[in-house]
Amino acid sequence: MRKAEIVTAVILGILSLCIMWKSGEAPSWDPSVARFDNIGLIEGEGPGSGFWPFWLSFIMFLCCIWIGINWFRGTSTPSQSNEPFLDAHGQRMLMVVGGGLIGFLIVIYVLGFYGAIPLFLIYYMRFLGGHTWKLTTTISVGMTVFCFFFFDIAMRIVLPKGYLEPLFIPLYEIFL
């Protein structure tokens, strides 16, 4: 945990610096404006467009240094902890559940929501949860059908279908 604390603080510190750099960006249509021209108080107008994000990220950066000092002195809870940041169980959990979510997301891009939802539910309930096939199938099919009728038909919120789109044309014919 102690190592994770300082690593995270350093990453967030770098992130803050990146946002500070990005905040000073000049407008794309006017290359004559220099970087960081917009982060100050403009005479008679108040803060420029980069003022708010720049100085807030600067405070974020200072906080990261502060977190680093607390880490060095060992005053914050995680910096005193000798427990691992994620133990073996935690790492496995992150792999299967977090990885499952990312997989879910990728499948949505390919097969759309209605292809991805049953696959994810089967993955999670059957392979992680160890439920019976009967229960798994019932819930995953039920959930998918419910979502289709709730979103696409009742609410007129058309969810992406990916490559499964042609399959839905006849359904639109019937229900819309």
Place this chain on the structure above:
Amino acid sequence: MTFTKQLFIGLVGAIMVTGTMSSVAVAFEPDKPIEFIIMAGKGGGADKMARLMQAIVEKENLSSRPLFPTNKSGGSGAEALISAKNASDPDHTIMVTLNSFFTTPLRQPGLQIDNTTFAPIGRMAEDSFLLWVHKDSGITTFEQYLETAKADGTKWVMGGTGRAGEDNIITNYLNNEFGLSMKYIPYQGGGEVAKQVAGKQLNSSVNNPSEALGFYESGDLIPLVAFTDERLPLFPDVPTLKELGNDFSYFMQRAVVGAPGMSDDALVYYTDLFTKVYASADWQEYKTKQSLMGDFMSGAPLKEYWNAQNARHTVILRASGDIK
């Protein structure tokens, strides 16, 4: 599914040649819900119109598949333009536009949007602009306005929707033409601007009639001059700027466009659909009540109108220093 620019131009050419857009035997029918992109957030003028059009389509049963509105207000319309440009199915993607259709591609050249590649389905109306002040300001004519604003210099505050948008363009015009130095403060929406004038936080605004109508009826806001070619039927006593001797008028287009790459058949279908929407009693009533102007326009004339607007906005924005 990206199309090359050449293909766009080719298609556009083909569309121009097609010419007549009346209801011939339709070769295209939508087979899935039609994405209806709105270039503004929920509740604004464009959103109101889009939802009214959607309602008319449903009520009169004009389309075999529903329109589903998607608000894409990001980047002053940039998000909507990009999203339409990259639409995976241009035949089922249409968009309702405002003047950011002209200004945003100019202001953000990095987007690489050529607005003439969009399919010209139909211009549904043109919104007008008037100059408003609070009744307690004691100003009743445009001449008085000019005097007071000139005397107040930068203390005279004009509010409007966004930077380099319609309201800002008119304000810049007034400043340059009449030697004023009014301060311009951008807000999120026109309704808020009207309220700020009614609450005496701002000195004046150039709201659309629909945004200020409530306060006009209650007598809080007074229109001084209209930026139109002829007097507005709702405000018969308000002179136009042209009558006062300055050749300037400015409108907001309210048009429906198709995603670049839309097929000719689909364009014919949508033009026909929106011709019917335009002709409906509901639309006509709304147009009168909100003091909207402009006749239906589509196809080649609409494209010409866009070219003229592009040229005009380039001049205007260059003059005000909003583009190089």
Place this chain on the structure above:
Amino acid sequence: MDILISLLDGIMVALQPINLGLAVLGVVVGLFVGAMPGLGSVNGVAILLPFTFVIQSITGGATSPMIFLAAIYYGAMYGGAISSITLGIPGASTAVSTTFDGRPMALSGRAHIALVAAALASFVGGTIANVMFTGFAPLLAAVALSFGDPEVFALMLMAFATFIGLGGDDIPKTIFSICIGLVLATVGFDIVSGEPRLIFFDITGFSHGIRFLVLAIGVYGIGEMLWTINTNRHGTSMTQVDVSARSIIEAIKEFRHAKRGTLIGSFLGFFVGILPAAGATPGALMAYGVAKLTSKDQSSFGKGNVNGIAAPEAANNSASTGAMLPMMTLGIPGSPTTAVLLAGMVIWGLQPGPLLFTNQPDFVWPLIGSFYVSNVIAVLVNLAFIPVFLWMLRMPFTILAPMIFVLSLVGTYAAYLDMFDVSLMVLVGIAAFFLRILDYPVAPAVLAIVLGPIAEPKLRQSLLFSDGDFSIFFTRPIAGPITMIALILIFLPLIKFVKNKITAKKT
């Protein structure tokens, strides 16, 4: 007296069979839309707006369609609490602060108490707001009109001040959390300069800004869920609730402890709600902050204090009624939902504005009457459905968890119709999980992304107005006192800290 007679007439119209039927239908639809993560009143109202045209063509007039939409609005406000409590994901932005205490209560088997408290507090909040709306509409409209940019900014400062105590014990991490929320809120388009800002890697998805629900669902739907799965290693983590009439009655009795939170929420929510540009979300967040700040038992907030549910729930209902006021009398929306309602009114041929009450009494009074009626219907329908929602919690965690994940992704898409937002939400969720382990408080960031987009433009518009002079926040009669109080509240912890140091040195 005139008002009472008009109101009674209005209620009678609202009780006509067709209007009553529409109100019941609207409340039920709203309740389910609101209970769905991601979907809130704004989606419900926007989606059903075209349908109201059909109602209008049947009944004639704008009254019945408006009653229907107002009922959806009401129902959704009640429903938002349901997913906040049972699933731990805020149903809508207005219900975020309900998760702070709702989730711990559900985890410790007190979901029934939380749900009942939310329903009853909503009812009280709605009723108080209705009474104030009926009695003082013109006066309150004048108050709303006198609020300019500096006043709204001062109010936002006050909202921050009430939230100083929300963070954890680790000061730099709390400040970091607030700042990152505010910075993320600036991504997108700067209305004052008209420039795109912080569009990382030129991805178009950033041009609309980082949406509030992307952060909220990511943090609560994904981050917190992963954290729960990681910390509760042995099967289910939710304590089972028994679903019986007895437990509901017990829960109703329990509500007496939530009196303080309910009252704070009702009044504060209404006041914030009537201010244009604020809306129900800041109202609910402020109510939570104030309820905590003034409580004798501050440490129990965030761990399942029933006042922590009552305050934001009373406030969001009260604020949504309040937000109707600037919409009807000034023609400007106080929230996204009222923006859509406003569009509806214009489409039906009404002209919102100061004269609406005088010119359209046949529309205004039945609508106000329907607020009272819908509020009663909503609390009854909600109480009746509570056992159904509780039953959901009895599902094994290995079924509930994947369903929550699915609803988080679908809900985010449904809210914004943008796959980029869904991807960003998942990434935010996983990042939030890591930060959660390291004791970074996340609630301040979620708050900041709501207030940031209101506060920053108001600050800059005020300064444009004053030629860059900061004294504008202190010299105006309304803004001045609010700014001063806010600054005192912000620096109070610092003063306490220094005082403690001094006393510590003496002893």
